[in-house]
Amino acid sequence: MKHIFEIGRYWLFVKDLFTRPEKWPVFWQQVLVEMESMGFGSLVIVAINSIFMGAVITIQSAYNLVSPAVPLSAIGIVARDSIIIEFSPTIIMMVLAGKIGSSISGEIGTMRVTEQIDALEIMGINSASFLVFPKIFAAIFILPFVVILSMFMGVFGGWIAGDLTGVVPSADYLKGIQDSFLPFNVFFALVKTVTFAYIITSVSAYHGYFTDGGSLEVGKASTKAVVYSNILILLFDYILTMLFLA
Amino acid sequence: MIEVKNLIKSFEHKTVLQGVSCVFEKGKVNLIIGGSGSGKTVFQKCIVGLFKPDSGSVMYDGRDFIAMNKEEKKEVRQDIGMLFQGSALFDSLTVEQNVAFPLKMFTDMTAAQRLHRANECIKRVKLENANKLYPSEISGGMKKRVAIARAIANNPKYLFCDEPNSGLDPVTSIVIDKLIVEITQEYNMTTIINTHDMNSVIEMGERIVFLHKGKLQWQGTNTELLSVKDKTVIDFVFATQIMQALRNDSK
Numbered sequence: 001m002k003h004i005f006e007i008g009r010y011w012l013f014v015k016d017l018f019t020r021p022e023k024w025p026v027f028w029q030q031v032l033v034e035m036e037s038m039g040f041g042s043l044v045i046v047a048i049n050s051i052f053m054g055a056v057i058t059i060q061s062a063y064n065l066v067s068p069a070v071p072l073s074a075i076g077i078v079a080r081d082s083i084i085i086e087f088s089p090t091i092i093m094m095v096l097a098g099k100i101g102s103s104i105s106g107e108i109g110t111m112r113v114t115e116q117i118d119a120l121e122i123m124g125i126n127s128a129s130f131l132v133f134p135k136i137f138a139a140i141f142i143l144p145f146v147v148i149l150s151m152f153m154g155v156f157g158g159w160i161a162g163d164l165t166g167v168v169p170s171a172d173y174l175k176g177i178q179d180s181f182l183p184f185n186v187f188f189a190l191v192k193t194v195t196f197a198y199i200i201t202s203v204s205a206y207h208g209y210f211t212d213g214g215s216l217e218v219g220k221a222s223t224k225a226v227v228y229s230n231i232l233i234l235l236f237d238y239i240l241t242m243l244f245l246a
Numbered sequence: 247m248i249e250v251k252n253l254i255k256s257f258e259h260k261t262v263l264q265g266v267s268c269v270f271e272k273g274k275v276n277l278i279i280g281g282s283g284s285g286k287t288v289f290q291k292c293i294v295g296l297f298k299p300d301s302g303s304v305m306y307d308g309r310d311f312i313a314m315n316k317e318e319k320k321e322v323r324q325d326i327g328m329l330f331q332g333s334a335l336f337d338s339l340t341v342e343q344n345v346a347f348p349l350k351m352f353t354d355m356t357a358a359q360r361l362h363r364a365n366e367c368i369k370r371v372k373l374e375n376a377n378k379l380y381p382s383e384i385s386g387g388m389k390k391r392v393a394i395a396r397a398i399a400n401n402p403k404y405l406f407c408d409e410p411n412s413g414l415d416p417v418t419s420i421v422i423d424k425l426i427v428e429i430t431q432e433y434n435m436t437t438i439i440n441t442h443d444m445n446s447v448i449e450m451g452e453r454i455v456f457l458h459k460g461k462l463q464w465q466g467t468n469t470e471l472l473s474v475k476d477k478t479v480i481d482f483v484f485a486t487q488i489m490q491a492l493r494n495d496s497k
Contacts, residue, residue: 022351022352023350023351026350026351110337111337114332114334114337115330115331115332115334116334116335116336116337118296118328118330118334119328119330119334119336121295121296121323122294122295122296122323122326122328122406123323123324123326123347123348123351123352124319124320124321124322124323124324124326124352125351
């Protein structure tokens with residue numbers, strides 16, 4: 001019963017937030033601030049995760065593909081496709097659910113318990129739209145670029161690891177990452193990214209917006225935001241994979 | 247003027263407001279008082295539209311606020327200023343930006359005009375050299391002043407204050423009370439204050455509404471309060487020795 005209530009309240013919240021902004025210049029200003037925070041603010045964590053995961057994927061692929069029948073360039077193909085299809089759009093977005101999601105939920109939750117949201121409402125401002133719409137818009141626009149960057153970083157990490165450890169010579173790896181490249185995989189990854197960006201921002205904002213109580217509840221809301229975002233990312237990862245690849 | 251008629255509000259199975267009716271007059275400081283759990287915060291939140299009452303009406307100068315659609319409510323809300331218990335200043339904005347915020351959202355003023363008006367309001371609440379500070383860098387009393395400055399920035403017709411003296415020392419409380427009275431007269435606003443502070447009640451209660459268990463128990467002026475006969479009101483208002491002495495002196 002509680003879950004039905006939460007789903008119903010989430011959709012009413014979504015209906016409220018997709019309304020015409022009070023003032024477009026203020027909206028665009030907020031979007032830029034959010035893009036800077038979500039995009040540039042996430043670069044370091046995305047770069048570190050991508051390089052190391054790319055390295056691990058390459059070494060593990062090499063470990064599993066030890067057969068004279070399999071050319072070494074296959075390691076590059078496997079690493080590239082794993083990074084593009086799954087690692088960058090899904091795992092990196094789950095990492096960002098922790099970083100961006102908890103930040104959104106904490107920020108909006110604190111605004112709720114300190115009556116800042118009530119202050120907006122009293123002024124006649126649609127608080128859901130004012131606070132959340134710019135975040136969703138910014139995430140949908142900027143996170144695909146972050147994910148594309150992650151793809152390059154991951155492939156680069158694999159190249160460095162393969163070369164340094166000697167499991168894949170540079171020439172084979174570079175040949176592999178160029179072989180049988182399907183642009184559709186990038187399109188599929190970007191569709192997933194946009195879907196996950198919407199999930200992270202809207203679900204986290206929802207949990208923050210309906211925080212009730214004090215600092216303890218703000219913390220709980222942030223935890224819930226990350227947990228539910230991650231579960232929904234995995235669920236939609238499966239649904240989208242079935243739709244596009246099955 | 248704000249007129250409340252037969253306001254009823256329940257939460258699940260508990261009825262918090264049981265048909266409250268009263269009038270809050272223009273140009274006066276109207277106080278809502280009552281013990282904890284008497285329903286005064288819910289009452290104020292129903293009047294400003296943060297809670298939707300089960301039944302009853304709230305008339306803002308003859309316009310029924312509850313029956314209005316979203317756009318009409320939005321128009322009325324632009325005439326409302328509110329001072330929250332915790333000030334509710336926006337953490338990410340400086341003092342100046344907080345005060346200019348309603349102007350940025352609802353007027354076509356240029357940035358320079360907004361800044362000029364914000365500085366006027368900041369000076370009016372006697373707060374200087376704090377324009378560029380963030381809410382986390384100023385004291386509780388200063389936050390209340392900034393919140394008052396923000397509330398009056400857009401020349402409101404109605405001012406609501408929720409426990410304006412909570413967490414303040416007695417001297418700062420008096421300063422804030424005086425400021426509210428002066429601003430009410432200056433802007434000819436309908437001011438409604440929710441308070442526990444009996445000093446404020448005696449000092450500025452031009453019209454007092456006493457709630458008890460969700461019902462209107464008594465209403466009158468601060469002078470009438472000193473000679474009240476209602477036992478519930480006496481037990482609450484004159485609970486301290488100082489207040490008892492004041493009542494005895496007035497006799």
